[in-house]
Amino acid sequence: AQSVAQPEDQVNVAEGNPLTVKCTYSVSGNPYLFWYVQYPNRGLQFLLKYITGDNLVKGSYGFEAEFNKSQTSFHLKKPSALVSDSALYFCAVRDLGGSQGNLIFGKGTKLSVKP
């Protein structure tokens, strides 16, 4: 069965510093991986995805993620954090075992960027 793990409940970063939000995955075949961001009382906003190709994926708002097959990781990164990046971040994998293409989400990581 497919699954994703986000080992950190919360990540604290000072504004201007680089940030990393970790995600590891477990799939039986080639992974389809996603990152979403959620602001309070809002739905999810798509940041980026990895399907195939270049291991470094660039997404919205200056975020990027690196697919590492040997470490089964897909960590989200940003070179310089902004206070406005503070939100809840979800890593997700497409459920290839299902027939509908639904997503399986990690438990989320709260990112707090302090000025």
Add this chain to the structure above:
Amino acid sequence: GAVVSQHPSWVICKSGTSVKIECRSLDFQATTMFWYRQFPKQSLMLMATSNEGSKATYEQGVEKDKFLINHASLTLSTLTVTSAHPEDSSFYICSASSGTYNEQFFGPGTRLTVL
């Protein structure tokens, strides 16, 4: 990106009443819509998947007679929480896709509070 709306954004109801939540894809035809439930500080849990014109597929443990899903058109899916109870209080989020393995676009969510 594509836009998905939900209505209402929040609702408060008395125990025993039924509540209908609408999910609309505003600028694309959504052949597949997904309904998620999110408890405070937790991840999204898939409740059911609906395809236009057919019955919804419910995840294990989700009562289909309590959470009625209708996907009557390519732009509208509804979730009706029947005979709501306080334990049904949650944040309900829908997503829509133009194909089984196409990108999912998320609605802003509906906060349901049952008194």
